[in-house]
Amino acid sequence: MEIVVRTENELNFNWFKKGISSDFNFTFEKIPNPGDPKFLNLPEKLKNILRLDKPDLIISKKNENIERPILCIEITKSKPASQHIEQRIPRIIAAAESDVCSIYICPKKIDGYTYKFNPKHYDLLNKISSINKIPSVFFHYSNSNDILLDEDGFPGLPKLLHPNMSEMFDLIKDYINHDQNFENHDYKVFDCQSWKIKFEKQKNDTEGKIYKIEDLPTCKLINTSQLKNYLEGYQDLNINWINKTVENLPSRISSREKTLILQPETKSSRLFAHAADPYVGMLGSFDYAFCRVGRNVEERKINLVFMPLNSEDAQIKKVMGPKGYQKYYDVNCPFKSSELENYQSQFKISHHLQYGCTYTKNKPLRIYGYFCDMMIFKDGVLIF
Amino acid sequence: MDETFITLSINKFLSENNYEVIQCIPPGGQGGIYYSLKNNIIYPDIICLKDKILYIGENKTLFNESDEKKLIELSNEESLFEKSQKIVDNFLKSKNKPQEKIEDIKFFLGFSSSSKKQSNVHINILVDNNGKVLLKN
Numbered sequence: 001m002e003i004v005v006r007t008e009n010e011l012n013f014n015w016f017k018k019g020i021s022s023d024f025n026f027t028f029e030k031i032p033n034p035g036d037p038k039f040l041n042l043p044e045k046l047k048n049i050l051r052l053d054k055p056d057l058i059i060s061k062k063n064e065n066i067e068r069p070i071l072c073i074e075i076t077k078s079k080p081a082s083q084h085i086e087q088r089i090p091r092i093i094a095a096a097e098s099d100v101c102s103i104y105i106c107p108k109k110i111d112g113y114t115y116k117f118n119p120k121h122y123d124l125l126n127k128i129s130s131i132n133k134i135p136s137v138f139f140h141y142s143n144s145n146d147i148l149l150d151e152d153g154f155p156g157l158p159k160l161l162h163p164n165m166s167e168m169f170d171l172i173k174d175y176i177n178h179d180q181n182f183e184n185h186d187y188k189v190f191d192c193q194s195w196k197i198k199f200e201k202q203k204n205d206t207e208g209k210i211y212k213i214e215d216l217p218t219c220k221l222i223n224t225s226q227l228k229n230y231l232e233g234y235q236d237l238n239i240n241w242i243n244k245t246v247e248n249l250p251s252r253i254s255s256r257e258k259t260l261i262l263q264p265e266t267k268s269s270r271l272f273a274h275a276a277d278p279y280v281g282m283l284g285s286f287d288y289a290f291c292r293v294g295r296n297v298e299e300r301k302i303n304l305v306f307m308p309l310n311s312e313d314a315q316i317k318k319v320m321g322p323k324g325y326q327k328y329y330d331v332n333c334p335f336k337s338s339e340l341e342n343y344q345s346q347f348k349i350s351h352h353l354q355y356g357c358t359y360t361k362n363k364p365l366r367i368y369g370y371f372c373d374m375m376i377f378k379d380g381v382l383i384f
Numbered sequence: 385m386d387e388t389f390i391t392l393s394i395n396k397f398l399s400e401n402n403y404e405v406i407q408c409i410p411p412g413g414q415g416g417i418y419y420s421l422k423n424n425i426i427y428p429d430i431i432c433l434k435d436k437i438l439y440i441g442e443n444k445t446l447f448n449e450s451d452e453k454k455l456i457e458l459s460n461e462e463s464l465f466e467k468s469q470k471i472v473d474n475f476l477k478s479k480n481k482p483q484e485k486i487e488d489i490k491f492f493l494g495f496s497s498s499s500k501k502q503s504n505v506h507i508n509i510l511v512d513n514n515g516k517v518l519l520k521n
Contacts, residue, residue: 008411009388009410009411009413011392011408012413054412056412076416077415077417110416111477112474147477148474149478150478155395156408156409156416267423
C-alpha cells in the first residue's frame, strides 16, 4: 500500500514518517499551486480540501494509481489564544466537508503566557465532526510542565517520544489499517473503534464549555427583520437603494429569524492584510459554532454576516480595488491574452475554465465568499 | 530554487555545524516564537544558538531589502535581549540543558548565491543550487 504525504516541505514529511514508524510505502509530494499542471492531477476530493486554505499535511492512500485523501493534519506552536486556534479552523472545515478526518495539534498552555486552550474549541470540533459525520480531533503539542517540546532536528514539530504523539500516531496507524474497508458503502470512520473512543473523550473534555455570542465583543446578534434599519443607520446610501437591496435578498437570508454580524474594528486595514487572519478563521468557527445545521452553507439557522469597521475596509471599493479582485484581474486572470504565452498557459486556462477562480483568488476572498451570507460596507453589500 | 530549498539547506547547514536550531519556518511551516515590532508581530524564519550567541534570520530566494530593514528594526527593539533570553531559557529547559546567558544577538539574511545584491549590515548566508551554504559576514 502506498501512502502519499502531501506537505509544503520535506521536514514535515520526514517528521511524519519518523513518527508513524511503520513499513508503509511513503511518498513525499508537494502541495501544488492552483493553476499548476500538477494541481489538475489531484483527485477532486483533494482539490476540495484546498479550496479555502492549505493544511500542513494531507495524507492519502494510493491503490491502483487512485489517490484518496484520508487525513489532514494541522500543527501550530502559537499560543492557544482563541483567535490563533480559530485561524486554522477553515482548513479543518474544508477537510470535514470533503469527508476527510482531521487532527489539529496545538499547545494546551505555554509557560510564561496566561493563555490556556479553551475547551470550547473541543466543542467546535465536535460540531464540525457531527454535522459532517467525520471525526476531527485535537491533540496537544508535546510538552513538559508547559514547555513545548520539539522533536530533535525538527524545529516547530512536536517531540515524537511523548504520550500525546504516541497516542496520535497509534490512531493514525489504526485508521490507515482499518480503512481497508472503505469500499464497503456503509463504512464510517466512526466505525474505527480507536477514533470513536478518542471522539467520545473529546466530547467529555469540553467540560460543558461552548461558544457564547455574549462572550464575543466583535459579534452582534440582531433580528433579521431589523436588517433594513440596521443598514439605514450604517450605510451612506439612499433609502431607495437600501430598500431595493433588502427586497432582493435571497429568501434563505430574509427568512432566518436571527443574523449574526462579525464586526471587527481593527486599527489598521485587515480585509486582505496578513491574509485577513484571524478574522477569516473566526468566520468559519462562528459558522459552525452558531449558524450551521447541515453540511451545506445554505443549511444555517442564523445568518452569518461580516462587516469590517476599519475606515479603509468599510468601503466596498477596497474589495474591488488594487488589493482585492482588481489585483486578481490584473495579475492572475488568464482570459486577457488572445494567444498562449507558454505551455503553462494551457493548464492555467483549462483550470480557470473548469473551476473559475475558486482556488486561485486570494485566501480572504475565498473564505469571505464561502462563509458569509452577506458582507456589509458603507457603500454597498455583497451577497453570497 | 525556492524559499523552502533555501530554508531547509540553511537548517541542515546549521545543524551540521553545531548550531542549535530553535525555530525553522519554511514557507507553510509552523512557528510559535515571535517578536513584537512596532505593533506588528514577526515570526523569524530561523532562530538558532551557538556559543552563547543567538542568531535570528529571514530567508528569501533573493536578497530582500524589506527583510533587511525588518531585522534592523528588530535589532533596535528595546526588549530584544530580554525576550530573546526568555526564548533561549525555554528552549534549553525543553532540551533539559543547563541555562546560559546569551552574550550577543546577530542577524542574518539567507538567499540564493546567484543574488546580485547582498546585505552590508547583516550576515549573508548564501545557498547554491546544490544546497551548499556559504556564510559571508
